[in-house]
Amino acid sequence: MKTAEIKRRFLAHFEANGHTAVPSAPLPAIEDPNLLFINAGMVQFVPYFLGQQAPPWQRAASVQKCIRTPDIDEVGKTSRHGTFFQMNGNFSFGDYFKERAIPLAWELSTNAVADGGFGLDPERIWATVYLDDDEAVDIWLATGLPRERIVRRGKKDNYWHMGIPGPAGPCSELYYDRGPAYGPDGGPEVDEDRFLEFWNLVFMQVEIANVASKETFDILGDLPAKNIDTGMGLERMASILQGVDNMYEIDEVRPVLARAAELTGRSYGTRSGQAAHESHPDDVRLRVIADHVRTALMLIGDGVTPGNEGRGYVLRRIMRRAIRSMRLLGWQDRALPELLPLARDCMAPSYPELRSDFDRISSYAYAEEDAFLSTLRAGTTILDVALGETRAAGGTALPGQKAFQLHDTYGFPIDLTLEIAAEQGLSVDQEGFRALMADQRARAKADAKARKTGHADLSVFRAALDAHGPTDWVAYTDLETESRILALWADGQPAAAARAGDLVSVALDRSPFYAESGGQESDAGELTGPGVRAEVLDVQRPIKGLVVHQVRVLDGTLALDDRVHARVDPEWRLGARQAHSGTHVVHAALRHVLGPAALQSGSYNRPGYLRLDFSWRGALSEATRSEVEEAANAAVRRDLPVAVKYMTLPEARELGALALFGETYDETVRVVEIGGEWSRELCGGTHVQHAAQIGPLAVTGEASVGAGQRRVEAVVGIEAYRYLARERDLVARIAEQLRAPREELPDRIAAMVARMKQVEKELAELRARELLGAAASVAAGARDVNGVAFVGTEAPEGTAANEVRTLAQEIRGRIDASRPATVAVVARAGEKASLVVAVNAAARSRGVSAADLVKAVLSGRGGGSADLAQGGGVPAAEATALVSAVEKALAGA
Missing domain, CATH: 3.30.930.10 (Bira Bifunctional Protein; Domain 2)
Known part of the structure; x- marks a missing residue:
């Protein structure tokens, strides 16, 4: 069955x-x-x-x-x-x-x-x-x-x-x-x-x-x-x-396991001499792959995206364990494009949305795998250097601290560290690594234990809800209400009153304040009464049904059962409505320009400002950004009607309303439409009544916020006017300084940049000629070291890397070719120093190698060939010491 x-x-x-x-x-x-x-x-x-x-x-x-x-x-x-x-x-x-x-x-x-x-x-x-x-x-x-x-x-x-x-x-x-x-x-x-x-x-x-x-x-x-x-x-x-x-x-898991076994050439269900109660390492890895690929599919399907905190970190760890397991079984290519579609086909009979939403799901998954494979490549390089340093120091085991750093900082799996170290004849201080991991787990457990007090922390709010019932919340219809204070809390504990200067939380029987939700910041405003005034700083729903206001008492005393006038700042609410409706408009514009795969994964808006995260791989071009901005402003100009409808969740889905992944919805949901099907989303925020009330909309930025995820930022209403005014003034000042009409500015600036590049090139060529001109005099100062003519010198600060190499080769060429010669040139760039070593044929015939000298001096960092090698990354203060170190290494050769 x-x-x-x-x-x-x-x-x-x-x-x-x-x-x-x-x-x-x-x-x-x-x-x-x-x-x-x-x-x-x-x-x-x-x-x-x-x-x-x-x-x-x-x-x-x-x-x-x-x-x-x-x-x-x-x-x-x-x-x-x-x-x-x-x-x-x-x-x-x-x-x-x-x-x-x-x-x-x-x-x-x-x-x-x-x-x-x-x-x-x-x-x-x-x-x-x-x-x-x-x-x-x-x-x-x-x-x-x-x-x-x-x-x-x-x-x-x-x-x-x-x-x-x-x-x-x-x-x-x-x-x-x-x-x-x-x-x-x-x-x-x-x-x-x-x-x-x-x-x-x-x-x-x-x-x-x-x-x-x-x-x-x-x-x-x-x-x-x-x-x-x-x-x-x-x-x-x-x-x-x-x-x-x-x-x-079972049928929902085995196909993924079987495909992983096929790709890696391994068989499932073998014992290979293992004890009866143990699983073969291959079986363990194949199970990890099958379980974690399915888990990743379901998590991304429910709106979780890979990240470094909370749910995103758990998802990232699960995905990387699957990818790592494929690698340990011998598969070096991308694994998820082979496995994730199989998991989708297994689970879609029960969850058909996995099939319809697979483009979004797979874009996140594949981007995360690509990022992790890059991490593995970078981690392997770092590990190779660390193993070289261990060998150079005469050690036989990679320190636990280094293994933990690779794991914790770079995401490099300990299994691979052990494997690569063993290939190079070294072990790993696993005891030290485990101790550091235990410390980290202890900190995580302490954090989890602190989180488990959540029900206790909320008990004071539950008591208020039980005693007084849910808040009569009228934020969609009213900006002002006559209200009564039902409960007060100071530092999380019930209080009877609060005086001027106190910061307290307040529950009202009736509230017009929007509580922070769905990416929209809470309302600002005030509570006033006879002889008392309090500023509303934040509004939250700590438990369902109860609206709690954080207020600072400005004048008088605020006490239980007081009658107060609750008033939302109308300018704040106007800006918030413009920003939230603007968020919907930008989302619709993105999908209109980029297609349905550009689906919102998160948002934040406050009066006049919005940001929207969406799934997309690759930066948007300037032309695409302009197209999105134009599509959004076209909707505003057309003054599309804004409508709010209530229906069941299945009805909303059938209508095509978009839901924010990861949100939990009641059986009856609120659907906000802008221009009917042009924008139709499940939303609990406050909105304008017509699109024209959003005002102008200006896209101010677009950037990456993670693998397969982009963020667009924009301003609306009066903030957009101010932004455009600043842009206008900036252009005016540049035009004045360049004494050019505005329409000629792009060409003028492009010509200036081209000229600057040409000047920089000419300066570099001049500096190179000066360096090469000094090569003969530097070569003349060669001294004998162990039968080899040695020249050690420092290039002028700021010399480009290619110029340092050229200088070293030029000095080497100025020494009699029949005489064994080695040249070491160091250069400082900011706070770091680099080293180039050049060796001629006569010295190489005596066993002198530029690559060996660089690695010996830099503890394994750097590389090259026997005749020319380079390395760096050491503090600039050690530049002079590098020359001496090369000379000592040559003397001991």
Whole structure:
């Protein structure tokens, strides 16, 4: 049974039993400060379990995309670990509990395939329950499961939580006996390879905090209602129903693994003398490739792009592990163009958007691989120099600090460092490397632990929401409201009042202020009342439904229950609306000029200014920039109407509305249209009513912000007028200084630049003649060193590299050719010094080599031939010492 069919049957079973099928949330955990990625099927339902929000349905079912990366280094070593997986789940929010959850799981698992079930043999199913959960035992017995196949286990195995503060509860897990070929008999406690867990039924009933481990946490109390949260691993079930050993061999993964094996000439499933419980290194690498390529596809598909922080860093690491593994298996070419399309074809039956969006996905992936291959080339060069320095110093092991620097600074994998070092007869101080890595991990864990206080940090806001309900937020319609102060916080703690000079956070019952979201900066304004005035500095939504204002009290005292007049600065809002609508217009103009692949990946706008990041490879030419700017201003000039519509997410997608990747949307979404289909995007920002209200739009810059990603910046409205005025004044001043009409400026400036280049060329030629003219006198000063005429000199500061080489060769030519001769010329350029060594034929016949001398003096840096070599990179202060070093090396030759 194909994986996509398993998914379909799961949702169909629960829909037939009164559940609403809920789409998977995007992989980035945007709404939860504790998580980078969704790591469990129930994450998007946490507010319903905690009672923070009323669920739209009493019963739900989903197939949630998940990412788990804490044990990423274990991926491939066993058949269990993977980064991306899919979790089928059914959920009850205060509706049914154990009495229905257990039979629903049993029915789907054991019903015949012809009846829509999975057709598992009921005689091979085992169940585990929490130690004292007699109720669950009784329900399992009622289904027909014999007592001897029901196992009681402790918190480590049968108490579920997310590893962070939140909902939790005892659970009951289902296991399938795969037969004696997989291990000994005796149930899950004896062998969990033979007895494979495929479904976990969590009886969500308490809220926990202070989570220290799987078994150590505090129970705060009962949840508002008893809930059901189940998780059936889609890949686990696929491996059972497809009769394969593990997740790497199912239909959604095996084709990528098989292609990687074919490209590298390796076979999968070999042991080669390994212990029975170990995997062959080739198998490990092939699993890493298959898992990580699929994971990268899904992450980029959900809007994550490679980067150096947060989610982007995780994606980059995953991609580089896959690329590195291909290299370690012997594949030296680009790998992702061979593998990523296969992963797309495997996953598209369940996620058709991967096929329609593949141009964008692949552009990011292929650009990242190209960048990493460049890193590998550069890292190899740096490593070669480091290994040369180690040998020159008489060492036998590359220092751990150098290996860590290559790994941490340059992204050069330790596996390759070990491999290349071994090829050159050296080892690596792995203990030192591991110690530095451990320090780095400790810092990362400390940071993660600090992040895990997110639920606790938000508890004060949740208390306000529970006490007063959601904010009546009217930013789309009003700039002023009469409001009441519901809550005050100072330094994150509840406060009763704030006085002049205090910086506090405030919750109002009604607010006209736009809270920062979707790239739009929050509104500015003020709160005023009898004898009190406060400046609104920032507006955020720390939790859904609650708008919190950061204010500075300017006069008087601000206290709980005060009545205040909340007023948005109208000029600020006007500029913000112009900038946000301008962002949509620039996005549409980019897609009009460049095509649909130029899709927005992020944006930021504040009054008068906007920037937009979009997927594109290569810089935009000046002509293309002008074309984009003209297309945007044409929309403004045509005064295209701006309309806001509300609809369901499927309706918006069917209409062709563009969504910002990585954002989480509710069932009902807000669609902003400018000129109908000319620009149609999901957006929660504030906008103008007609395009002409944006005012003039001027593109001020365009640059790269990462592999396959560009950024365009622009100003609108009065800021565009000011920008164009400054440009006009600048042109006027240049025209005045050059005493030329404006229309002649390009030609005049081009002629000046050409003349300057010609003068620089003439000066260089003059300096070269002077240097060569002095060559005879310098050569005359040659002194004997170990039977070789040696000349050491320093070129005038600023001498070009090619001129230094020419000077060294000219001096060498002025020495009698029958006399062995070596010439060393050093030059300073800024804070660095370089060295050129030239050796004539008579000296080479005695075994003197220019390349050997340069490498000896510069500890392996530099290179060339036996007659002419060069190197550099040393401090300028060491220039004179370089000449002496060459002389000493020659004396010892």
